[in-house]
Amino acid sequence: MKNNIRVERAILRISQQELADAIGVSRQTIYAIENGKFIPSTELALKMSAYFGKTVNEIFSLD
Amino acid sequence: MNTKKKLFLLPYRFQSIGWIVVGVGVLAFITYFFLKLENRLAVTYPLYASLAIYIGLFLVGFSREKREDEFTLHLRTNSALTAMLVIFAIRIVLGIVLVILQAKGVFRKDGIVENLFDENTSFSSVFILYLILYKVRLARYNKEIKDEE
Numbered sequence: 001m002k003n004n005i006r007v008e009r010a011i012l013r014i015s016q017q018e019l020a021d022a023i024g025v026s027r028q029t030i031y032a033i034e035n036g037k038f039i040p041s042t043e044l045a046l047k048m049s050a051y052f053g054k055t056v057n058e059i060f061s062l063d
Numbered sequence: 064m065n066t067k068k069k070l071f072l073l074p075y076r077f078q079s080i081g082w083i084v085v086g087v088g089v090l091a092f093i094t095y096f097f098l099k100l101e102n103r104l105a106v107t108y109p110l111y112a113s114l115a116i117y118i119g120l121f122l123v124g125f126s127r128e129k130r131e132d133e134f135t136l137h138l139r140t141n142s143a144l145t146a147m148l149v150i151f152a153i154r155i156v157l158g159i160v161l162v163i164l165q166a167k168g169v170f171r172k173d174g175i176v177e178n179l180f181d182e183n184t185s186f187s188s189v190f191i192l193y194l195i196l197y198k199v200r201l202a203r204y205n206k207e208i209k210d211e212e
Binding site: 024028038 | 128132135137204205211
């Protein structure tokens with residue numbers, strides 16, 4: 001699964017730590033998701049999409 | 064995600080306590096070889112030392128991380144499954160090899176195959192390997208994050 005969290009972070013100019021704090025996870029989690037090493041749960045994907053103000057499909061997509 | 068609802072774990076502070084208890088146990092084991100203990104104490108001292116190590120490892124393995132979330136839960140379950148598969152695969156392969164060696168008369172020792180499948184030994188090995196895998200994986204991610212900075 002691909003994602004553009006890094007791009008979305010860059011647009012908002014926020015660090016991995018800031019995103020992690022905002023959605024209540026660790027920085028390792030954000031790092032692992034960004035690098036495709038971990039696929040988040042639906043709950044976390046929804047939290048991220050709400051944070052970026054986009055739909056889940058705009059952030060995550062199938063390879 | 065709040066893993067508090069999904070997995071019971073001890074508070075984070077128990078992790079440091081666990082490492083201290085492990086340290087005390089290991090130290091007790093080392094001193095055992097230098098102390099000339101007699102009678103009952105010679106038997107009970109190493110038992111207390113190993114009990115301390117077990118309690119310490121339990122505290123380390125089942126305490127929350129600073130921020131416990133679904134990724135740490137994923138690492139925990141993945142490590143536990145890998146540990147279980149590895150230990151049982153090793154035991155099965157060794158068991159087959161020992162049975163063949165015993166059948167051919169190369170190796171003779173009664174009960175060695177049975178001891179290999181001893182439940183207590185299997186459980187401890189699975190738990191210790193789980194702990195090693197989990198902590199190594201977590202440390203690797205922490206290192207990768209630092210390298211990225």
